[in-house]
Amino acid sequence: MENNIAKNKEVVRTLLVDAMPHGNFDFIKEVVSKDAITQRAGFANLFISQGDAIPPRGNFLEWVEKGWKPLSESLTNQTVEVYDLMGDGNKVLMRYHMTAIHKNTFAGVPATGKKVEWDEIASIEFGEDGKIKSLWFMCEELKLALELGLKVIK
8 A cells, every 4th residue: 555655746746836737738638537527627717717618626627728827828937846745545635835937828918928927736636546536626716816917806
């Protein structure tokens, strides 16, 4: 069991620190089940509040195709600093800090060219086949919205 936890933690680290920020879709498809579900996309509420078309939940591989591509084209030069990486049973939790350059329209906000940053948490569950079956993300949406210049209405 301990070997599986260590392996799962390394898969999550590689997925979130390398594969997703650098668009390594071959690795993503290798470690994620075809039926994997995104329970909550990291920017779900920000997208919904701006009427953006990126789906907040659903099949993860479909989300990568429809949602990650425009997101990564808008927030480029992504880097990830891992704060915590914990595993228990078939679940891995990672808390991390992301930075990116706001290069194209994101959540309705035209490119600013500014560096933006936020903290995020990912909870990822592995299936019996060793592949990721469920993903859940939560990020500092309000912090990012304010950095992008969105106004909070009281």
